[in-house]
Amino acid sequence: MFNAIVSADTLQDTLDSVSVLVEECKIHLEADGLEIRAVDPANVGMVDLSLSAAAFESYETDGGLIGVNLSRLEDIAGMADSDQLIHLELDEETRKLHIAIDGLEYTLALINPDSIRQEPDLPDLDLPAEIVLEGRDIDRAVTASDMVSDHIELGVDDTDELFYVDAEGDTDDVHLELTAEDLIDLTAGPASSLFSLDYLKDMNKAIPKDAEVTVELGEEFPVKLHFEIAEGQGNVTYMLAPRVQSD
Amino acid sequence: MFNAIVSADTLQDTLDSVSVLVEECKIHLEADGLEIRAVDPANVGMVDLSLSAAAFESYETDGGLIGVNLSRLEDIAGMADSDQLIHLELDEETRKLHIAIDGLEYTLALINPDSIRQEPDLPDLDLPAEIVLEGRDIDRAVTASDMVSDHIELGVDDTDELFYVDAEGDTDDVHLELTAEDLIDLTAGPASSLFSLDYLKDMNKAIPKDAEVTVELGEEFPVKLHFEIAEGQGNVTYMLAPRVQSD
Amino acid sequence: MFNAIVSADTLQDTLDSVSVLVEECKIHLEADGLEIRAVDPANVGMVDLSLSAAAFESYETDGGLIGVNLSRLEDIAGMADSDQLIHLELDEETRKLHIAIDGLEYTLALINPDSIRQEPDLPDLDLPAEIVLEGRDIDRAVTASDMVSDHIELGVDDTDELFYVDAEGDTDDVHLELTAEDLIDLTAGPASSLFSLDYLKDMNKAIPKDAEVTVELGEEFPVKLHFEIAEGQGNVTYMLAPRVQSD
Structure with a gap:
């Protein structure tokens, strides 16, 4: 179960931070927020992103993992004005994400997370x-x-x-x-x-x-x-x- | 005879409404204003436009029909600031339209109306x-x-x-x-x-x-x-x- | 020796005036300012530009002639906000121009002036x-x-x-x-x-x-x-x- 409401600019900034490196990513739906880790195809650049539940207007989940096409999701988020709210709701049965912006409902087919490049382990470096x-x-x-x-x-x-x-x-x-x-x-x-x-x-x-x-x-x-x-x-x-x- | 003065934004809006469907159109110069009807080459989309003489700063005609290239006319109208006035005057002899914007005079060759696709009859539908x-x-x-x-x-x-x-x-x-x-x-x-x-x-x-x-x-x-x-x-x-x- | 400080918009306007005709030009470093004369490859359009020492925040030179790639120099000047200052300093030994914008230093290789098209003589016409x-x-x-x-x-x-x-x-x-x-x-x-x-x-x-x-x-x-x-x-x-x- 995943049901959340977030401002358009927060969602846009989140997606933009990841989409500069990869086209698809896995999003971990955790009790305390979203987690994304991704590495580019050449294994040179990595991103580790967390978005706290407190960044949302409302946030409910019992956990889970979804795979998304970032540019598709960015296009949808881009339809909202930056201060508009975006409602995200996962349909567990159809594995689709319902995205509602002020009466407009977009149904996004999700990607099987297993088909997305494996998430990297970010090395724990102690840099001087x-x-x-x-x-x-x-x-x-x-x-x-x-x-x-x-x-x-x-x-x-x-x-x-x-x-x-x-x-x-x-x-x-x-x-x-x-x-x-x-x-x-x-x-x-x-x-x-x-x-x-x-x-x-x-x-x-x-x-x-x-x-x-x-x-x-x-x-x-x-x-x-x-x-x-x-x-x-x-x-x-x-x-x-x-x-x-x-x- | 056709001699009229109109604000640039009114002329631009008029032309834009028609040019999304066709490249050339016939303009009927009527005593009470302009009339344009056009259908796209595939016969799928039609436009019916009327611009009352009251939309003009001044408007005089004894009737007539002219054929115009819309993108050419849009380019000329686009040279004016939206609140500038555009003076349109038909030269019956040369079949050219004189378009004056604050001292700048553009002479536009008209198109023979007979060479432009026939105007559609808009069906009178009673839609529920x-x-x-x-x-x-x-x-x-x-x-x-x-x-x-x-x-x-x-x-x-x-x-x-x-x-x-x-x-x-x-x-x-x-x-x-x-x-x-x-x-x-x-x-x-x-x-x-x-x-x-x-x-x-x-x-x-x-x-x-x-x-x-x-x-x-x-x-x-x-x-x-x-x-x-x-x-x-x-x-x-x-x-x-x-x-x-x-x- | 050449050491000068100039506002970004003054430098940008200067370069733009010349770059519409030529890609490279000679700049004369005179006691009272810069002088540029250039003609396009077809010998049809010429430019004669002078920028007084008074246009600079500070200006020091003992004369000289440098050759520059205009679009390269325009790109650098374009990195500054229009009201920022640009510091230009000629390194006589390396024949490079040091361009500093608020801590950022760009070292531009100059062009041998002899390899640049000859400067035109502007005819002294008495036009009626x-x-x-x-x-x-x-x-x-x-x-x-x-x-x-x-x-x-x-x-x-x-x-x-x-x-x-x-x-x-x-x-x-x-x-x-x-x-x-x-x-x-x-x-x-x-x-x-x-x-x-x-x-x-x-x-x-x-x-x-x-x-x-x-x-x-x-x-x-x-x-x-x-x-x-x-x-x-x-x-x-x-x-x-x-x-x-x-x-």
Whole structure:
């Protein structure tokens, strides 16, 4: 049994956070909220999302697992104005999700969860550096780097206590340095890794410009990006595997 | 002789209402206003439009019939700001229409009316159900239905006194029910017909979201959609032939 | 040595004025500001631009000549908000331009000026007619003419003291007349020349709608278009060669 009411913008933000990596996903219906974990086909980018029951206007379930086509569900949610409520109700018998928006009822066929790529185990990494910054600074770094290269180095200068971004192209380079003053918080430590811009660009799309983003970094280790959605009632963590240093 | 001045938005709304169905049309220049009737090449959708002389700032004619290329005329009207005036004057000798917008003069070659598809006779149907609703509700129904199917059923539930929309796709369905409370007015009667979404989508584009639209329906009969333009000085009626029920 | 700080919108307007004609250009770094002169590959359209040192927040140079890829530089400038400052600094040794926007540093490889098309000599013409009008009137004339033709006649009616624009298509025509009343200023004189719309459309893109544009015209002579950018601290002159009259 699953019967919930949620605001359109909360549902949209939730779906957008996952759909930048995968087209289909499993949604765990837990007593205290929704849980989604997914990894892209190349096994390079992962997302771990939880949306608390408190993020909903009403939320009832006795547990379960459903598989959904994200773009289809995004299209439906997109029909609502951001402040409209969306009613979700699972029909256990037909395995369809009834989605109602102000009198309009959409019946969505679900996907057999067994046919969806297996959920990843997110490695429990203890990364030495942690940077907290605004989403808009990630956007600036990613957008500029994309003008010159297809990969990006993220690092921390342990001595000067600053976070840096480096992108080296064939002719042009981009460099961004943010000191403790420019950042919300910085725990310096030895950190420097190279990442694919394709993935960071997709993740960047889902990160609100005004979000407080926590970045965890190491030496040639995956990067973790955490931020909140749904006014703090939802948590998103992206993990991105490093590229082998090209030089 | 034809010499008239009209606001750009009135002319734009008039042209848009017709151009969703046809590329060229005949315009009857009558003493009391303009009249346009047209049918699409497949003979499925028709439009009947009248724009009263009162919709114009000034309007003079001794009658006549002209043929126009609608997209060309829409481009010209689109050059004006919505509150600018457009001066239209027919040159009988050259069969060209002089269109002046604040000093800019455009000379449009007219089309021989005999070369344009014949105007349809709009059948005088006495349909048992009549629904009056806002343009935005038609837009919601059409947009959602388009996500799952290429046809749409419109009907009235005579017993429960409600208007419904049904679209059944291969996997997903859309259903909308509007009771007398949700509608501006409802005259219930036995009514249920299937229509092509392609046509309804085009007609929907020309229906203002805040227009009061009167829908006349029957059992496997054409649907009629009426609404006003030009602050009540213009009337548009669309008629759409039903599809044979697929099930 | 070149070290300057300029607002993003001033730099963007400067680059846009030149990039409508050429992809690469030479920039002369003079004591009193920047100078750019360029001609398109077909030798039909030219631009002569100067941006005074007073247009900059700070400006220091001991002279020099650099070659730049305009679209690359436009992309970088486009990353800044219009009221942000952009810091430009030439690295003489590497021949790279360091561009800093609020902590973000972009290193742009310059182009060898010798590899860029030679700068044109702008002929010193004494044209008999001069029209001063708003950029938005040029936009209207060019947009409407483009609907019917690929060339446009600009002229002055010496007797009636008016500026006219004529575009003749295969079936439709566009005509615009602006009298001294509609214009900011008019010095009448014998003038009538035919121009390619392709070039005028490009130049029109770079002319602000609210700019005061001075147009100098003659009988089958090039047209000159002057306007200011950077709140009067920059000057742009376009010159466009006439087409041979087609009739």
